[in-house]
Amino acid sequence: MTRWGMTVPLGGIPLADHAAVYAALTDAGFTDVWSAEVNGADAFTPLALAAAWQPSLRLGTAITPVFTRGPGLLAMSAAALADAAPGRFALGLGASSPVVVGDWNAVEFTQPFRRTRDVLRFLRAALRGETVDGAFDTFAVRRFTLERPPAVPPPLLLAALRPGMLRLAAAEADGVILNWLAADDVPRAVAELGERRPQFDVVARIFVCPTEDAGYARKLGRRLITSYLTVPAYAEFHRWLGRDETLAPMWDAWAAGDRRGAAAAVPDEVVDALVLHGPPEQCREQVRRYADAGVDVPVVALLPTPELAAGGAAALSTLIARLGPDAGRAA
Numbered sequence: 001m002t003r004w005g006m007t008v009p010l011g012g013i014p015l016a017d018h019a020a021v022y023a024a025l026t027d028a029g030f031t032d033v034w035s036a037e038v039n040g041a042d043a044f045t046p047l048a049l050a051a052a053w054q055p056s057l058r059l060g061t062a063i064t065p066v067f068t069r070g071p072g073l074l075a076m077s078a079a080a081l082a083d084a085a086p087g088r089f090a091l092g093l094g095a096s097s098p099v100v101v102g103d104w105n106a107v108e109f110t111q112p113f114r115r116t117r118d119v120l121r122f123l124r125a126a127l128r129g130e131t132v133d134g135a136f137d138t139f140a141v142r143r144f145t146l147e148r149p150p151a152v153p154p155p156l157l158l159a160a161l162r163p164g165m166l167r168l169a170a171a172e173a174d175g176v177i178l179n180w181l182a183a184d185d186v187p188r189a190v191a192e193l194g195e196r197r198p199q200f201d202v203v204a205r206i207f208v209c210p211t212e213d214a215g216y217a218r219k220l221g222r223r224l225i226t227s228y229l230t231v232p233a234y235a236e237f238h239r240w241l242g243r244d245e246t247l248a249p250m251w252d253a254w255a256a257g258d259r260r261g262a263a264a265a266v267p268d269e270v271v272d273a274l275v276l277h278g279p280p281e282q283c284r285e286q287v288r289r290y291a292d293a294g295v296d297v298p299v300v301a302l303l304p305t306p307e308l309a310a311g312g313a314a315a316l317s318t319l320i321a322r323l324g325p326d327a328g329r330a331a
Contacts, residue, residue, distance in 0.1 A: 002291040003058065004325045005032030005299035007205065009046045010316070012304070018046065022054040024317045028324025034062040034092070034203070034299045038100060044077050051085040059089045062177050062205055062299065063159045065096035066119040067112075068105045072144050074119065075126040082127070082150035092177050092203070093119060094159030097231055114138050117168055120156055124172075127153040157203060161237040166192040175201035178295070180228055182273035183286070185241050186293035203297040204290050209277040210319060211305035217277035220303060222263040225274060230254045230262070246270060275303070280322035287323075 006025050009015055025033065033050050037043035043061040050057050059081065064074065078091045095101075095112035102109045118136035125132050129149030132141050155174035160166040169176040170193040178189055181204070190202060207224065209217040228234050230251065238247055249265035276286045290298045300323065308315050321327060 002295075002325075003031040003297045004029060004287075005034045005058075005060070005203070005297050006030050006320075007062070007299055007301040008033045008035055008050065009041050010302060011040075013316075015041065015046060015049060018049060019053045020313070021316070021320075022050050022057065024320045025324070026054050026056060027326075028321045029326030030057075030320075030324055032058045032060060032297060032299065034060040034205070036062060036205075036301075037064055037068075039104060044081055047081055047089070048084060051081065051088070055085075055088075057088070059085055060157070060203070060297075061090075061092045062157075062179075062203060063092040063094035063096070065101060066093050066116050067096060067101040067107045067109060071119060071122045071126070071132075071139065071141055075123055075144070075146060078123065078154055079127060079146050079148060079150045082152060082154040083148065086150065086152045090155045090157055090175070090201070091123070092157040092159060092175075093123075094177070095233075097233070099231075111138055113164060113168070116158065116165070117172070120158065120168075120172055123156055127156075155199070155201070157201065160189075161233060162240050163192045167194075170194055170196065170200075174199065175203060175296075178202065178204040180205075180207075180234055180237070180274060181241065183289035183293050184273070186290060186295055188241065190294040201296045202294060203299060204295040205299050205301050206287055206290060207275045207301045207303060208283050208287065208323070209275055209303040209305055210280040210283045210323060211277060211307055212279055213306055214277060216306060217275065217303075218268060218271045221271040221275035221277070222266045224303075225266050225271065226250060226254060226259065226262045243270065280319055281327070284323050284325070284327065 035043045035046045043064045047059040082089045095116050098109040101107050115138045118138045131145040133143045157175035157177050158169040158173045159177040160169045211217055250262045253261035253265050276283050287298050
């Protein structure tokens, strides 16, 4: 059964006002809320609030970087949230990026694959309540034991782009988190997972700009695409997906320092595939295409729109109701 998620917190709304947001999501049929961690809220606080305000929602991080917390602190944060929401929390892990890790958190971004694998293995043991004592390839831990291991250890998911990390997720994690891909790209990524174990979840973060102003949506989409897909890991991901020639002009302009030219070089068809836009009902059906392609948990990353800016809280509640899976069933 497909679950539907929303990325939280929603931009422009204080965390203290998210009780109404979580209630609206539940009423609209959303089953999950997934937090991101870049330079806004941390990954855990919005989920802790959701755990208290809407006990039916499932919670997940998409993602928590493996570099920016020590292994023990990451285990403690995950254990606390798993204790607050037993059986409803999943910990999504990822390497993040050199900017987030190195430039903003003053941590050396080295050997991201090995660090992710090592943190995954450490957490698997620590969250079971085991004492972890020994050296991994990228760090060593001396006699760490959680004082309060969760009664239900959370599933561990990996953010993965290319074959190496996808195969690591298939071999050692409980699920995979996909990002910045079109619905038509999903089968290629899923194929790298091979035969999946029971309860292995494929989660995908999907950028959605529910507006009928296509010019606005494409302008915003181009800005996001040039910000993300020029990061080396994402650039290699899209080369692997077959967009080498299509996105080469963008990468060339970006490398030459021409930011405006880079944005202009992104074709409409790429923007439309990666940033869904149109009326909410149309966006909802485009999200369903990800589920049809093999995603178990499509997670909407809601982008700002002129309609939301003009309509405020009432417009947001209406939009959530129109985007949610229950609206589709009612229709």
